Amino acid sequence: MARQRRASGSADASPGKLIVIAVVLIGLVLVSLRLLPGSPFESTAAAKWGTPAGSAERATTAPSDRSSRPSPSPTPSPAPEPLPFEAKDLDLDIEGWYSWSVLDRRNGEIIGSDNMDETSTTASLIKAWIVADYLRRADEKGQTPSAAKLADATKIIRDSDNTRTQQFYNALGGSASIKRLLSKCELTDSSVASDGGWSRTALSPRDTARMGACIADGRAAGPQWTKWLIGEMRLVRGGGDFGIRKAFPAAERKTIAIKNGWIDRTREQEMHINCLAIGDTWTMGVMVRYPIGKGYEYGMKNCQKITEALLRPTT
Numbered sequence: 260m261a262r263q264r265r266a267s268g269s270a271d272a273s274p275g276k277l278i279v280i281a282v283v284l285i286g287l288v289l290v291s292l293r294l295l296p297g298s299p300f301e302s303t304a305a306a307k308w309g310t311p312a313g314s315a316e317r318a319t320t321a322p323s324d325r326s327s328r329p330s331p332s333p334t335p336s337p338a339p340e341p342l343p344f345e346a347k348d349l350d351l352d353i354e355g356w357y358s359w360s361v362l363d364r365r366n367g368e369i370i371g372s373d374n375m376d377e378t379s380t381t382a383s384l385i386k387a388w389i390v391a392d393y394l395r396r397a398d399e400k401g402q403t404p405s406a407a408k409l410a411d412a413t414k415i416i417r418d419s420d421n422t423r424t425q426q427f428y429n430a431l432g433g434s435a436s437i438k439r440l441l442s443k444c445e446l447t448d449s450s451v452a453s454d455g456g457w458s459r460t461a462l463s464p465r466d467t468a469r470m471g472a473c474i475a476d477g478r479a480a481g482p483q484w485t486k487w488l489i490g491e492m493r494l495v496r497g498g499g500d501f502g503i504r505k506a507f508p509a510a511e512r513k514t515i516a517i518k519n520g521w522i523d524r525t526r527e528q529e530m531h532i533n534c535l536a537i538g539d540t541w542t543m544g545v546m547v548r549y550p551i552g553k554g555y556e557y558g559m560k561n562c563q564k565i566t567e568a569l570l571r572p573t574t
């Protein structure tokens with residue numbers, strides 16, 4: 260009787276246990292299949308080696324080529340430093356005619372007085388071009404100026420020697436040199452003197468600034484001699500050292516190249532005073548004309564006065 264009860268009890272429990280075991284086994288199999296790489300039941304959301312959790316779905320839509328991703332916006336370049344001059348209308352207590360112009364060497368922009376295209380005779384200011392023309396043409400011919408010729412050029416620039424200037428001018432073909440100036444430096448307002456002389460070349464303040472840029476960028480003297488010429492123009496001395504650069508602090512003056520012109524025109528009964536300056540980022544031309552009786556110093560001081568009136572307060 261006891262064996263019959265045990266047999267009967269075992270038979271009653273077997274179906275339930277078998278179902279539970281079967282369900283557990285099936286569950287384990289399904290879980291294993293979902294975790295098995297390559298299985299059709301593999302979870303697309305499962306984390307993979309080397310792939311952060313949650314990135315698998317993004318990987319199916321995000322581009323794999325880094326070059327196709329949006330590039331970061333470039334950092335804007337800082338604005339260039341303003342020129343030391345301000346464009347403004349001047350109403351100065353100056354007798355006679357005066358005009359000015361400034362050229363930004365970085366972009367070629369020009370500011371100036373309303374009459375910056377009007378011309379006056381250059382006097383010695385034109386000597387900067389005559390020396391530049393001589394040096395460039397010598398280099399174009401494969402020639403190196405002798406030490407004596409360079410010494411003459413130094414006297415022309417630093418001391419404004421008229422005799423040596425005339426010798427250079429004659430060797431350059433006289434007014435043909437001024438015609439080269441008009442063409443090479445792209446001047447629009449200026450002209451050769453009717454008598455062919457270098458002193459009576461007609462130049463405007465705007466074209467004076469353009470000639471300065473032409474010297475600074477190497478077109479005038481050529482790549483071989485531009486640095487030398489600029490260096491000489493920084494060393495102008497004596498009676499020719501006046502005007503534009505005198506308006507700057509003493510420490511800055513030695514960095515500014517200049518060439519000035521001054522003459523009494525008895526035919527017109529006028530003084531013609533002209534100033535050219537070349538800075539690191541700018542060139543400037545200032546011209547004044549006034550009654551001859553007021554003398555040279557009046558115009559020399561007014562070149563400086565005009566410049567001072569145009570300088571920014573921070574300069």
